[in-house]
Amino acid sequence: MGDQNITIKDIAQKAGVGLGTVSRVLNNNPHVKDSTRERILSIISEFSYVPSGAARMLVSPRRSQKSVGLLIPRMGNQYFYEILKSLNEQLKKEYYSLMIFNTEEEQGESVRQVVEQGLAGVIVLGDEPLGAREQELLKMHNIPCLYIDYYDEDSNYIHFDNYAGGRTIAEYFISLHYRKVILLGERDVSLQQRDRFKGFNDRVKEEGSPFLISEIDIPNGEDTLNLSRTLLGDRKLGGIFYFSDEMAFGGVQAKKELHSHATLVGYDDIFPSRFLNLTTVRQSSETLGREAGRSILELIRSNNENKIQKVLEPELIIRESSESLYEQ
Amino acid sequence: MGDQNITIKDIAQKAGVGLGTVSRVLNNNPHVKDSTRERILSIISEFSYVPSGAARMLVSPRRSQKSVGLLIPRMGNQYFYEILKSLNEQLKKEYYSLMIFNTEEEQGESVRQVVEQGLAGVIVLGDEPLGAREQELLKMHNIPCLYIDYYDEDSNYIHFDNYAGGRTIAEYFISLHYRKVILLGERDVSLQQRDRFKGFNDRVKEEGSPFLISEIDIPNGEDTLNLSRTLLGDRKLGGIFYFSDEMAFGGVQAKKELHSHATLVGYDDIFPSRFLNLTTVRQSSETLGREAGRSILELIRSNNENKIQKVLEPELIIRESSESLYEQ
DNA sequence: CTGAAAGCGCTTACAG
DNA sequence: CTGAAAGCGCTTACAG
Numbered sequence A, B: 001m002g003d004q005n006i007t008i009k010d011i012a013q014k015a016g017v018g019l020g021t022v023s024r025v026l027n028n029n030p031h032v033k034d035s036t037r038e039r040i041l042s043i044i045s046e047f048s049y050v051p052s053g054a055a056r057m058l059v060s061p062r063r064s065q066k067s068v069g070l071l072i073p074r075m076g077n078q079y080f081y082e083i084l085k086s087l088n089e090q091l092k093k094e095y096y097s098l099m100i101f102n103t104e105e106e107q108g109e110s111v112r113q114v115v116e117q118g119l120a121g122v123i124v125l126g127d128e129p130l131g132a133r134e135q136e137l138l139k140m141h142n143i144p145c146l147y148i149d150y151y152d153e154d155s156n157y158i159h160f161d162n163y164a165g166g167r168t169i170a171e172y173f174i175s176l177h178y179r180k181v182i183l184l185g186e187r188d189v190s191l192q193q194r195d196r197f198k199g200f201n202d203r204v205k206e207e208g209s210p211f212l213i214s215e216i217d218i219p220n221g222e223d224t225l226n227l228s229r230t231l232l233g234d235r236k237l238g239g240i241f242y243f244s245d246e247m248a249f250g251g252v253q254a255k256k257e258l259h260s261h262a263t264l265v266g267y268d269d270i271f272p273s274r275f276l277n278l279t280t281v282r283q284s285s286e287t288l289g290r291e292a293g294r295s296i297l298e299l300i301r302s303n304n305e306n307k308i309q310k311v312l313e314p315e316l317i318i319r320e321s322s323e324s325l326y327e328q
Numbered sequence C, D: 001c002t003g004a005a006a007g008c009g010c011t012t013a014c015a016g
Helices: A008-015 A019-026 A034-046 A053-059 A078-093 A107-116 A132-140 A162-175 A191-207 A225-232 A245-258 A271-276 A285-301 B008-015 B019-026 B034-046 B053-059 B078-093 B107-116 B132-140 B162-175 B191-207 B225-232 B245-258 B271-276 B285-301
Strands: A067-073 A097-103 A121-126 A145-149 A156-160 A180-186 A212-218 A239-242 A263-265 A280-282 A309-312 A315-317 B067-073 B097-103 B121-126 B145-149 B156-160 B180-186 B212-218 B239-242 B263-265 B280-282 B309-312 B315-317
Touching: A008 A019, A008 A034, A019 A034, A053 B053, A053 B107, A067 A078, A067 A107, A078 A097, A078 A121, A078 A285, A078 B078, A078 B097, A097 A107, A097 B078, A107 A121, A107 A132, A107 B053, A121 A285, A145 A285, A156 A162, A156 A285, A162 A191, A162 A239, A162 A263, A162 A280, A162 A315, A180 A191, A180 A225, A180 A245, A191 A212, A225 A239, A225 A245, A239 A245, A245 A263, A245 A271, A245 B271, A271 B245, A271 B271, A285 A309, B008 B019, B008 B034, B019 B034, B067 B078, B067 B107, B078 B097, B078 B121, B078 B285, B097 B107, B107 B121, B107 B132, B121 B285, B145 B285, B156 B162, B156 B285, B162 B191, B162 B239, B162 B263, B162 B280, B162 B315, B180 B191, B180 B225, B180 B245, B191 B212, B225 B239, B225 B245, B239 B245, B245 B263, B245 B271, B285 B309
Parallel strands: A067 A097, A067 A121, A121 A145, A145 A156, A156 A309, A180 A212, A180 A239, A239 A263, B067 B097, B067 B121, B121 B145, B145 B156, B156 B309, B180 B212, B180 B239, B239 B263
Antiparallel strands: A097 B097, A280 A315, B280 B315
């Protein structure tokens, strides 16, 4: 049902004018007599005419799609979806929308689509850069690319300072006079993990006094509950620094069960964490999303001539995770 | 930098063939000599040529954009963003991507864009239908529309059965022999709230025996912590049924503070809730996203001739929120 | 203020 | 297997 095919020609005919005039009305060109404009407008509205985006794009590509591609790597990572919201709100202010691509292994196809559809820019989540071919493609078409989490000298990126975050946690443990701490990470070490743990270790080394650190890496996605139970059995353990809040959640439960006094610290401050009173490092997804939105818009506006490299400062959130909430 | 303007013509020229032949290669048309195909392919690759999506669309609209619009209402609602993930994964299986529009007040503009860009379908989140004009527009262009949360006889929709969920909670309270219960909802009553509370009330009425129910509606977005403190001061109170988990979180904290024994029940089972041991009704966002993805793809495949109306069954998750976790 | 014409980059019959 | 031509629905100078 419905003519899929009302075109500008039909509108022109019904209004008894030329194509150009209708087009002018469509584009708010002032050089149209008011009475003509109104007549055309009413016909457009009567027939619910919507001009073909494809044709418009084809003819004046400068007006590239007002939308930005977002490449989200494989499944997982709650954090990415938290970013989405503020990112989207930011883009909306300039009437851009977001086009989401799940990239499992092959970013190639997604980047191709970004190019083919003439998107205005692309944001890449995760700690891996695009492949050489993909970068080449974007460059040739002058489509700006912004990394979130990955970084290198030549790219546009924005991310939180993981190294500083790690240092802050070390600082905290030192202030508590702990001497025995475990770093619990993922087996498949990411850029983030490397930086966080490096920051931690560097700070501890500076301290000079003896400090026993063990690092344990478990398979990605594995539940930390059981391991945490075992670790917390050691009453001499000062605390555990989990690579992420998600990993820490199992620890929170184990601690509760065992009435342990160890200090658990996560990383990310995702939504649930405040309710679990988890001490953690906040990387406000709200800030990140907002800044990412602004950055990509700036890149687009500057026609990809600026370079954007922002490092945001994370913030240690000390909660009562080490306190007496569950015992007494 | 980079020629934005390598076209099929350039490729044809460099390969010494006609446009048609390049086009055939692009479209995997078998009627091309292998040697020719390979030559063209290598030139395409050498120049990183990507055909213009706009031109292709214009010329054969059947191949509508392989993407689906998602209209997300105003800010808020964590739940929507949880749906996103599984929805996206589902669409990806058929090489569709998702285009996200934040609609504050005006869905009009978003729908226009959906039409203008020739998206294959649209999913509308939230409990309000599109306006008449928007529905008309979609119908004229034969673009299928699927509601999540809203429903009416004539539309395609998918949602969880809120009425049944409300009943289940009533059932649970009855089994606990409670006689005094508060329903805590939002002032700006949604379809969901109406159905949940109606299910609850209906079930209680059937019970016959005296049951004291008060319903309190607070301004949307208001923190429930203080109110919960007050309510839980009443030691005769059996429990509180919060319209949503998010609302219940304040209650969980108040209960903890006051060492209350009241039973708190939320609704949604969003990610944090399991960690708070909140009893709640699960509406698996994973299931909903997946089913929504399947449904919209089916609508697209059937050329919008099927009608899809799915009601999913929620599930009561009894956790220890009423138990002795925090006391002893 | 307005119309007719050229052209955007592709695909699709139509001939060969 | 391949080329030349028409046409998709618009915008943009160019004349009037």
